[in-house]
Amino acid sequence: MFANLAEKLQNTLRKLRGKGKLSEKDVDLALREIRLALLEADVNFKVVKEFVEEIRERAVGEEVRQSLTPGQQVVKIVHEELTALMGREQSKINLAGSPAVIMLAGLQGSGKTTTAVKLAVELSHGGRKPLLAAADTYRPGAAEQLQVLGDSAGLPCYRNDGASPVQICREAVRFAAREGYDPVILDTAGRLHLDAAMMDELKEIKAQLKPAELLLVVDAMTGQDAVNVASSFHEALGLTGVILTKLDGDTRGGAALSVRAVTGCPIKFAGVGEKLDALEPFHPERMASRILGMGDLLTLIEKAEAGFDQQKARKLEQKLRRQEFTLDDFREQLQQIQQIGSMEEILAMLPAAQLPKELRRLQVDEKQFQRIEAVIASMTPAERNNPAIINSSRRRRIARGSGTTVQDVNRLLTQFSQMQRLFKQMGSLEKKGFKNIGKGKRGFPFF
Amino acid sequence: MNLVERFKAGLARSKEGFLRHLDLLFSGGELNDDFYEALEEALILGDVGVEASLKLVEQLRLEVSRRKIRERNQAKEILMQEITAMLNGAEEPVKPDGEPLVILLIGVNGSGKTTTAAKLAYRYRREGNEVLLVAGDTFRAAAIEQLQIWAERAGVALIRQQPGSDPSAVFYDALNAARARQVDVVIGDTAGRLHTKVNLMEELKKINRVIGRVQPGAPHRVLLVIDATTGHNGIAQAARFNEAVPVTGLVLTKLDGTARGGIVVGMQDTLKVPVCYVGVGEKLEDLLPFEAADFARALLA
Ligand SMILES: Nc1nc2c(ncn2[C@@H]2O[C@H](COP(=O)(O)OP(=O)(O)OP(=O)(O)O)[C@@H](O)[C@H]2O)c(=O)[nH]1
Ligand SMILES: Nc1nc2c(ncn2[C@@H]2O[C@H](COP(=O)(O)OP(=O)(O)OP(=O)(O)O)[C@@H](O)[C@H]2O)c(=O)[nH]1
Ligand SMILES: [Mg+2]
Ligand SMILES: [Mg+2]
Numbered sequence: 001m002f003a004n005l006a007e008k009l010q011n012t013l014r015k016l017r018g019k020g021k022l023s024e025k026d027v028d029l030a031l032r033e034i035r036l037a038l039l040e041a042d043v044n045f046k047v048v049k050e051f052v053e054e055i056r057e058r059a060v061g062e063e064v065r066q067s068l069t070p071g072q073q074v075v076k077i078v079h080e081e082l083t084a085l086m087g088r089e090q091s092k093i094n095l096a097g098s099p100a101v102i103m104l105a106g107l108q109g110s111g112k113t114t115t116a117v118k119l120a121v122e123l124s125h126g127g128r129k130p131l132l133a134a135a136d137t138y139r140p141g142a143a144e145q146l147q148v149l150g151d152s153a154g155l156p157c158y159r160n161d162g163a164s165p166v167q168i169c170r171e172a173v174r175f176a177a178r179e180g181y182d183p184v185i186l187d188t189a190g191r192l193h194l195d196a197a198m199m200d201e202l203k204e205i206k207a208q209l210k211p212a213e214l215l216l217v218v219d220a221m222t223g224q225d226a227v228n229v230a231s232s233f234h235e236a237l238g239l240t241g242v243i244l245t246k247l248d249g250d251t252r253g254g255a256a257l258s259v260r261a262v263t264g265c266p267i268k269f270a271g272v273g274e275k276l277d278a279l280e281p282f283h284p285e286r287m288a289s290r291i292l293g294m295g296d297l298l299t300l301i302e303k304a305e306a307g308f309d310q311q312k313a314r315k316l317e318q319k320l321r322r323q324e325f326t327l328d329d330f331r332e333q334l335q336q337i338q339q340i341g342s343m344e345e346i347l348a349m350l351p352a353a354q355l356p357k358e359l360r361r362l363q364v365d366e367k368q369f370q371r372i373e374a375v376i377a378s379m380t381p382a383e384r385n386n387p388a389i390i391n392s393s394r395r396r397r398i399a400r401g402s403g404t405t406v407q408d409v410n411r412l413l414t415q416f417s418q419m420q421r422l423f424k425q426m427g428s429l430e431k432k433g434f435k436n437i438g439k440g441k442r443g444f445p446f447f
Numbered sequence: 448m449n450l451v452e453r454f455k456a457g458l459a460r461s462k463e464g465f466l467r468h469l470d471l472l473f474s475g476g477e478l479n480d481d482f483y484e485a486l487e488e489a490l491i492l493g494d495v496g497v498e499a500s501l502k503l504v505e506q507l508r509l510e511v512s513r514r515k516i517r518e519r520n521q522a523k524e525i526l527m528q529e530i531t532a533m534l535n536g537a538e539e540p541v542k543p544d545g546e547p548l549v550i551l552l553i554g555v556n557g558s559g560k561t562t563t564a565a566k567l568a569y570r571y572r573r574e575g576n577e578v579l580l581v582a583g584d585t586f587r588a589a590a591i592e593q594l595q596i597w598a599e600r601a602g603v604a605l606i607r608q609q610p611g612s613d614p615s616a617v618f619y620d621a622l623n624a625a626r627a628r629q630v631d632v633v634i635g636d637t638a639g640r641l642h643t644k645v646n647l648m649e650e651l652k653k654i655n656r657v658i659g660r661v662q663p664g665a666p667h668r669v670l671l672v673i674d675a676t677t678g679h680n681g682i683a684q685a686a687r688f689n690e691a692v693p694v695t696g697l698v699l700t701k702l703d704g705t706a707r708g709g710i711v712v713g714m715q716d717t718l719k720v721p722v723c724y725v726g727v728g729e730k731l732e733d734l735l736p737f738e739a740a741d742f743a744r745a746l747l748a
Contacts, residue, residue, distance in 0.1 A: 040497045042678035045488060108701060108729070109557030109674065138729070140600075141593030148588040192704045219557065223494040223678025225706035246556060249641040251680040274556065274587070 009071035043254035044227040086284030094212040100183035106217035108190030111245035116187040117149040118279040131181035132157040133172035135165040136189035193232030226255035234263040245271035327384040374402035496713035530743040537721035549665035554672035556639030559700035564636040565597030566734035576631035581621040582607035584638035615657040622661040642687030675708035685714040700726030
């Protein structure tokens with residue numbers, strides 16, 4: 001989409017370069033592309049309108065007209081403005097009060113219960129002694145869910161299944177004060193912002209417990225309705241922040257911008273999985289990239305770096321330079337990639353539009369990796385060093401030894417020789433001044 | 448002005464603009480660009496999706512000029528009929544002879560599968576069927592307990608195993624039990640999964656295969672459960688889930704909120720299956736047959 005948007009804008013704006021003045025119509029055309037891109041990312045219609053008006057002047061100003069690549073220049077401006085709107089990175093949780101009270105609220109199924117426990121885990125890693133409070137008395141099995149999740153993380157959960165939500169919250173805080181737990185995290189039932197009685201219940205809990213944080217939990221897949229939900233909850237309760245969940249999928253997540261625009265509250269965390277450690281600080285800049293379809297390259301690079309052995313990388317780089325890359329090195333690379341994450345996770349972080357079409361639709365079969373590893377493992381060291389010697393009888397032997405077929409072996413060998421050719425090209429590109437991504441770190445043939 | 452104030456002011460302005468647009472939509476009057484723009488806007492705000500919205504309005508323009516239509520109301524009527532036709536066509540599948548009808552509920556996390564399973568069970572039971580629920584989500588904390596409570600409320604039997612066990616095995620057991628007990632309808636809950644998770648989609652395929660092995664021809668209905676608040680991601684959900692297990696219908700949940708659920712229109716490009724039910728609340732009775740014409744009208748209102 002990013003490539004798409006930049007391209008479209010490029011075409012629209014090329015004609016404009018050097019013109020002294022832009023016609024209203026030219027400007028509208030460029031802004032239309034931006035508007036559509038944001039709408040496709042699920043930013044609310046009205047928010048998009050407002051945003052596009054805000055950037056109108058900058059988007060067609062001097063810096064764009066003078067640029068050789070006006071399309072990309074505009075995208076850069078849009079990206080900057082989006083990032084600025086998204087606010088600074090601020091995952092700090094206010095823990096004022098003894099015990100501090102953190103209250104979660106949101107629509108049904110948005111991820112409150114899971115997030116409550118994730119937050120508790122996060123805070124306990126920071127040296128706190130959190131207590132979970134099961135204040136959802138409506139959904140079948142809600143308290144049980146919180147308790148099971150709490151148990152699995154070794155964290156206590158306060159329950160009183162017969163009592164009212166307000167009562168449970170009060171008791172939990174009293175219990176925490178007595179037993180030295182701090183903070184108390186209140187998991188409330190999912191509810192519609194239209195439901196006056198249920199909203200009153202939250203107001204009552206807030207009034208009695210005076211939470212330091214009142215966080216709205218929002219599903220990142222939400223569409224146009226995010227604006228209604230966020231503004232209603234904010235008006236009723238006065239939110240202090242937002243947590244965006246289910247960002248591990250392929251949603252562009254425009255709801256982030258909508259919610260931010262109508263509440264002004266910081267987005268504090270992002271939920272990126274069902275497991276209890278799948279909670280990350282919210283990165284505005286990355287979110288802006290994601291909304292524009294630029295992929296989450298930064299996260300990918302960060303993860304890759306974390307899973308990457310520097311020394312090995314340097315050795316590998318030398319080998320690549322001397323074109324001594326062997327099947328053993330290939331296998332090692334595969335293993336390292338798998339440490340970064342599953343292939344699907346890696347792909348999800350890449351900018352979709354910039355990937356080759358086949359790759360975009362690729363359903364990576366993790367078993368494929370295992371097959372490749374098995375094939376390489378069945379080769380002799382001599383074969384791995386010099387695949388050229390692998391004739392057809394050797395291929396048959398390898399296939400038998402690895403429990404694969406000769407076709408599998410052939411495919412791997414073809415891929416490998418293609419890869420070697422690619423490295424050769426990359427070597428010459430680098431001489432022409434292209435740098436690897438990843439803050440100057442080397443040895444990244446796969447990205 | 449700070450950020451929020453700026454947006455508040457802007458949104459108020461665009462609200463006025465929007466109301467003007469609504470006037471455009473509802474007053475009779477000539478068919479000009481403003482009218483079509485207002486239609487587009489209404490569709491997009493209803494989450495129909497950019498591509499589908501532009502396409503629908505484009506088609507409408509052609510149709511209007513082809514049929515030489517001059518009235519806004521007539522044009523709107525055509526659009527509504529178009530949307531209605533796209534979403535209509537839900538039919539109760541015929542129950543197989545001497546074997547249970549098998550229904551599988553699938554979808555992303557938190558969309559409403561478990562609740563819908565219970566509501567459906569209740570519906571079938573009230574129609575006089577012997578119903579068996581299957582606790583096919585062995586992964587999420589307390590998912591089995593949740594369905595157990597619903598099963599008791601709905602007055603139907605439940606087949607369950609330990610948390611963490613293989614969901615395919617649960618279905619294997621359940622289908623054998625269903626045949627032995629001569630149950631009429633089997634309704635299977637599954638764990639929520641994002642369509643981007645290859646392993647979890649493989650798990651779903653396996654469930655489907657195992658069901659088909661125990662009872663050839665089953666599952667007869669595979670219902671993709673979609674939350675009405677979902678935006679464009681619904682399109683990807685439709686494609687990916689359908690690749691894994693052919694979807695036969697949609698259930699649109701949480702339509703009791705302010706979201707219009709228009710994404711089911713965009714999902715039709717891939718799926719071409721009817722919306723079978725809508726969820727309108729958290730009680731057992733809150734599952735209604737889908738009324739396409741009402742839905743289309745609400746989208747444009
Ligand atoms: N993939 C993914 N799933 C998530 C994430 N957060 C929550 N979930 C899943 O979303 C579903 C709903 O989560 P819950 O925590 O039960 O949501 P809730 O808001 O408490 O739901 P109600 O109490 O019914 O309103 C569960 O299947 C969770 O495992 C996330 O960040 N990523
Ligand atoms: N208002 C409203 N809430 C609903 C509706 N359907 C389901 N819910 C609520 O949405 C939340 C999630 O529902 P579940 O049935 O647990 O969703 P699920 O898809 O099984 O969730 P996972 O198994 O965690 O993926 C619960 O709080 C339900 O009560 C509906 O039609 N309207
Ligand atoms: Mg909950
Ligand atoms: Mg469920």
